[in-house]
Amino acid sequence: MDSGSVVWHAFIDEGQITEPVVHNDSASSSKMNFQLEFSFQTIKCWVSYDDNSQLLMEEFGPSTSTFTWVDFGAVYEDLEQHLLTNLANYGSQKFKDDVVDAIIRHAHTIACTDDKRSLVINIRRFIVYYVDGTSLDSWLNDGPNMVPASMDAIISLPKKEMDYKDNGDEVENCMVCLEEIEAGLVVTTLPCSHIFHDFCISEWLKRSHYCPICRFEMPIPQ
Structure with a gap:
């Protein structure tokens, strides 16, 4: 390492x-x-x-x-x-x-x-x-043991294609992979309003039910 x-x-x-x-x-x-x-x-x-x-x-x-x-x-x-x-x-x-x-x-x-x-x-x-x-x-x-989010909660998260204003002020980075989210890529928004690459946050939530940025807690399997 x-x-x-x-x-x-x-x-x-x-x-x-x-x-x-x-x-x-x-x-x-x-x-x-x-x-x-x-x-x-x-x-x-x-x-x-x-x-x-x-x-x-x-x-x-x-x-x-x-x-x-x-x-x-x-x-x-x-x-x-x-x-x-x-x-x-x-x-x-x-x-x-x-x-x-x-x-x-x-x-x-x-x-x-x-x-x-x-x-x-x-x-x-x-x-x-x-x-x-x-x-x-x-x-x-x-x-350490990590608790994943429930699969229903992951599947129900809203998805959209990333777009930007003409002035470019809305450039975002995905805080899972730390890469820029380019226009046209599919993103997922958590209930706390933080945005990630769809694949990145899906894989993340399969291991941890916390938002990677603010620690908002997603529902866990019952």
Whole structure:
């Protein structure tokens, strides 16, 4: 088994205000003040060399969160530097720059329509270990017992062909195989709204009834 490669992933959700709204004198601040939650988690993945990079197991580390208020009416350069400070320990510079750009665009998009003005920045560090054929049997024998989802629940999940907006903002990665979901491929959506390659999530749920991203629990065999 190798020493593990690292893949960073981030996605943005609209959250709930958990602290009193901060009131500033600036007119732009009163309209563009957002509460941000930065949620971080490390997920270890064990993948088989010998079975088309099939995911064998995931181990979820503890999730930690930090909160801050950000005025998105500020000058872009100042706003960028402030957000980068919150991401100092996460991923490459390009990853952090991309996340900051996505946060700013998302906040500006919903500022006029969303009274909640709260965003959750979910940052996941995937450490991927590849198991070769000689160690696969011992790994399976030593691995923890996992409870699969019921076959009825797997079959009933909605499927569709993946499509994107013209501006390309909806590019997704499948968090089972860690590959981009290309337009035209069949995807499956879990009740928690997370999207995966149809084959990947079907195989995953045959081993574990948890969503690979948020740990939403699917029904299990009775």
